[in-house]
Amino acid sequence: MDKLHQALRRHFGYSSFKKGQETIMKSVLEGRDTVAMLPTGGGKSLCYQLPGFLTDGTVLIVSPLLSLMEDQVQQLKMRGEKRTAAYNSVLTYQERDYILKQLHRLKFLYISPEALQSEQIIKRLQTIKVSLFVVDEAHCISQWGHDFRPDYSKLGEIKALLGNPPTLALTATATEATLKDISQMLGLAEASYFIYSVDRPNIALHIENLRDTAAKTERLIELVRKLQGPGLVYCPTRKWTEELAERLTEETRLRTGFYHGGMESGDRMLIQQQFIRNQLDAVCCTNAFGMGVDKPDVRYVIHFNLPQTAEAYMQEIGRAGRDGQQSISILLKAPGDEGIQEQLIQTEALSQHDIDFLYEKLADVKDERALRDILQQSGLSETQARHFVHLYLKVHHLGDDGRELIYREMDSRKHLKLKKMAGFASITESEGCFRRGLLAYFNEELKPRKNSGAACCTYCGLDLDAYETKGDRPFMNELTAWEEELDAIFAAGRDRLC
Known part of the structure; x- marks a missing residue:
């Protein structure tokens, strides 16, 4: 050895x-x-x-x-x-x-x-x-x-x-x-x-086309009720995480939490730890949830809306099946989904009028942290503020020319995001093998699947029944009081410094 x-x-x-x-x-x-x-x-x-x-x-x-x-x-x-x-x-x-x-x-x-x-x-x-x-x-x-x-x-x-x-x-x-x-x-x-390869052969890829958002909601409830868990439901907005978690709790009687970037850090840590410790059957979340979750037995990931990019989709479905066992990714689609993501991208971008206003407001400020604080007080998100300051510090010495460069850069980034979104949407609309289209985006070819028991995708004969709960659901640990959970989490943090 x-x-x-x-x-x-x-x-x-x-x-x-x-x-x-x-x-x-x-x-x-x-x-x-x-x-x-x-x-x-x-x-x-x-x-x-x-x-x-x-x-x-x-x-x-x-x-x-x-x-x-x-x-x-x-x-x-x-x-x-x-x-x-x-x-x-x-x-x-x-x-x-x-x-x-x-x-x-x-x-x-x-x-x-x-x-x-x-x-x-x-x-x-x-x-x-x-x-x-x-x-x-x-x-x-x-x-x-x-x-x-x-x-x-x-x-x-x-x-x-x-x-x-x-x-x-x-x-x-x-x-x-x-x-x-x-x-x-x-x-x-x-x-x-x-x-x-970015491919995860043990994760089956399923796409369902539904008539509207109401139909997607009903189908989501049905899927969460039937599928073997635990699972994650990715949502396009913070509001949707809360509303869907409430519906799932009411109609499935399963323990469902929600998670998004607008929550207090303690509340986010609590939901994450409850999920890791098998105290929640499902979590409705934005893309803020996932990277810090080392949970090997996530059996399904459902996207309630079209993700913005193929990269984001692959990152998010990768939360499933880390133990190597068969798991499933389900993408629910309906007319208008692309419009929701397009609106989010447009909202994140700043108009030329916004940039002019902010450029003047920051004229006499030099400290980077102060710049960010001013921008967030003006209504920008933390991400928007960081990006604007990043550009502003590089070009503000150019005066009005710098302002124009910021506008061009932000406009270019917006169009890049829209292009990536349209590209991923096109992959999901193809009538061929979904996995093959995804891998092609990353300049990969689909290799012959050695494990004949592993399902590929909707267009390759996927059987959803194989991912449904058979018999009783797995036992979930007792959901302890939130005060006890947070105390345990922060006690671990204090031990970290000893």
Whole structure:
């Protein structure tokens, strides 16, 4: 047994690697910059955690979601690795200060791209050895990605300030253009690429066309009542998550929660933990839910509306079947669905009048945080504010020319989103194999399916009965009082700093 397999068994109790993991780790351990794409559920976190145990110094992991960071930290703690922490907005000033003072003792530090902009943090990181710089969900760094985060675009500069440590960029869904953008933005001129299929053969892909939204709602109720759970229902808006969760609770008598970005962080953490602990049969959620949920036995993912992009769709259905068991993705469609997503995209974009107004309002403000606060007070969402400030700081010195550049950039991004949305809609409308069309979008060909028992998609003879509950539903754990749940969650957070 070689050193890598011995470490795998010793630290994680596994006897073998998933596809791609060993090759990626060997590249990392050889000190090479590495860009890797593994399907959702493919074990990306192990690709930096195991090398971290085999190298000196601190592994710095840039992660986009609080829930994702907290989940990874808790898992490492449960495996006995106490030298790990997440630096985020939930911590008190005293807790953040404690982490900074203990940096030299940490093996793994998770941090958001926004927190990493702090000059104080960068100066402290410059005093320690960063053995590996990890960018998780690396598609966020790219303007072509489906979840562009402006602060990700600064990671190349920060990496240079830290002495250009070996870098590992990880994603589950990226087109060729996105992968090129990731490498360019991070300054990975000689990176090794390990690109594996986005396909999840154990997830059957089903599409249903219904006459209207009311019919979709009735069909959703029927499906949740019949399907073997637990499951996720992705909704286009925050309002829909709450309304559908209420309908499902009333009409199926199953325990259903809702989750969206407008909830308090404690409430979001509560729903997430209840779902992970088998205290909820289903969660109605926006795309804010998923990345931090390490739950292997999700049996179905239902989309109540057309997702905006093929990348987003593949990310979201990838929450199902992480244990390798047969699971199903169901997309409910009705006339007008594209209009809902188009309206969301148009609403997110700013008009030229909006940009003129905001440009004048920010004229005498220099501090980045103050800029964001002003924009959010003016009615912009956090995402809109971050994107506007990202552009404004690059071009405001150009005066009116800078204003015009912002307008062109935002208009271009809007049209890119509309184009991606139309492209995914076209894939769902094809009468051929749905899986084949999805893979073609990622420049992949559908390979012969070795497991004859695994269903493909609606157009390849999918039988929904195979995914329905047979006999009694699986036992769900008791739903404890929310005060007890939150206390347990935050107690775990406090233990993290001990």
